[in-house]
Amino acid sequence: MTPRSVDGDARVAEASDWYARMRGAEAADDRAGFEAWYADPENARAYREIEQVWNTAGRSSLRNKPPGRQTSARWKPLAAAAAIALLLLGVSLLSAGSPVLPEQAPANILALASANDERRAWGLADGSSVLLDGGGALAVEYSGAERRIRLDRGRARFVVAHDARRPFVVLAAGTRVVARGTVFDVEAGNTGAEVTLLEGVVDVSAANASKPATLNPGERIVAKDGSAGIRPALADTARWTEGLVVTQRLPLAQLVAEANRSPGARIELADPALGALRVSGTMRLGDPRLADKLAATLDLAVVREPGGIVRLQARSF
Template structure:
C-alpha cells in the first residue's frame, strides 16, 4: 500500500492509473475494494483521486453540453452484495472523499461501471457479448456494457431486470409461463417472441423481431409485433414505430449499421463499444449524416472515419478520451 507521505505528483499518477483501470471495461468488485483501500489510506490519497476524477467531469462547457443527462432510477442493491463500504466516504479531507465517492457511484460521462452495474448477476465489459439461459424461459444475449439481474419470486416465477445496456431475448414457446423483464419504469412480457431491449439512462427502447411482446408503462399496455418499436421513460410511452429488425440486431453479427444517422447518434453508439469517451464539441457537426457500416472488433476505425472521411478535427486525451470538432 502507498504510504501517506508520498509525493503529490506520485499520488496523482497512481490516481490516474486507477481511473484507467476503472475505464478499461474490466473493473471487478475486487478492483472496487482495492480502490476503497487505496483512497482511504490517507486524506492525500482521497484528495488526489477526487482531483483526477473531477478532471473527467470538467472537460469543458462544450463537453457538458454535448452529454445529456442520462441518469435513471437507481436499482436497489442487495445488502449482502454492497461493493462500497460505509467508511468509503468518511475520514480526513471529507469534501474530497465525498466528491470522489459520488463519482464512483455515478461515474462522470459513464467512463466506468457504476456500483449497481458491478453488483449485477450478469455483466459484460466493453466490447464483450455474453449468452445466458434463464431457466427454461428464454435465451438472452447481452451486448457490450450490459448489466442484468435475475430474481426468483415467491410464486416460483423468475423476473429479470435490465439495469443498463442492451440484450437480445428469445423466449421459448414451450414454456408454461411468460418471461417478465423490468427495465426502468416499465415491464416487458413475452411468451414466444424475439425482441431487442435497450436501456440508456431512464430511456428504454423495445424492438420486436418476431412474435409479439407486451410493454407496460404507467398503466398503459402496448402490444408490438415483428418490425415494430416503442420507447418509454419517465414521461410514459411514445408511439409505436416501424424498424428494420436486421439493423437493430446487427450487433449480434459484430456490426454497427448506420443509414443516414446523425453524427451525434453515431458517436453515442460508438461510445458503448470502446474504452474512454468520444465527445462531440459542435452540435452543428452532430447533425451531419453518416451512411456506413463498422466492425465492432475494429471500433477505432470510426475515429479515423470521422477525421479522414468526414474531414473533422479530432484530438486525443489520456484515458481514451477523444474530442471531435
C-alpha cells in the same frame, strides 16, 4: 468453449450472416456470392458449424413453439442470426454455484453486468439466453410462477424458451414486457424504455397505460415520459449484436456514444459542437479504423492519446 481467434470470430459472423441471408426472401439473388464465399474450405467449415448449431436449436424451438402470429419473411433471417449469435456467445451458464452469483443475494436471484467495452452472453437455467450490450446491468429472478428479468440499464437481447406455466417478464424503466417464446430487444434509458420484436409475440405495458400493447415482428415501441407508441423497427436494428449500425443523418454524438459501447478504442469529441454533425451510412462499431473513417467523411482531424483514446477535432488550417 474454445476461444476463437479474431479472424475466427469474423468468419463465424460471416457464416451466420450468410446462413440467415440464404434463408431469406432474396436468397436467389445472393446465391452466386454465397457460392464464391463457400468455396473457401475454412468458410465452408464455419458455415457447417452454424448449420449444426441452428438445426439443434431449431428442433428445440419447434417442440416449444407457441401458437400465434408467424414471423414476417423480412425478420425471419434476422431472428435466426440473432439466436445463432446468442448460442455461440452464451458460454456462461446461470446455475447454483455460478461465480456471477452475488455473495449476499438469495439463491434465486442473479445480478449480471457488462463492462462498457464488452458484450456478454449467458444461457439461463430454463433454456433462454440473454446478450447484454456494453455498460449494461440486469437481475434475474426465477420462481415457480414467473421468470423475471429487471433490466437496470443498457440494452439486451432475449431469446426466450417457451414455458406456458411461467411467463417471461422483463421490467425496464417503468415498462413491463411479457414474452411468449420469442426473440426481442429491450433498452432501458434515463426517461423510458424501447422494445423491438424480432420473432414471436410480446405484450408491452408502459407506465400509466390503460392496457398492454401487442407487438408484431418488425415493430418497436418507445415508452417515454408517460406515453408510448408503436413504430416500424429501424432498418437493420436487429444487427446491433454484430456491431453494425445503419445511419441516416445520425448526429455524430449519438454515433460516438453507440461506438463506445463496443470493444476497442474510446472515441471522444474535442468540441461538443461537433456532436451535431450528421452521419449517414453502414458502419461496424468495433472497426479499429472507425474514427479515421468518420474523420475522412466529416473532414476532421484524428488525435490518438495514451490510454486508447481517439479524439476527433476540427482541422487546423
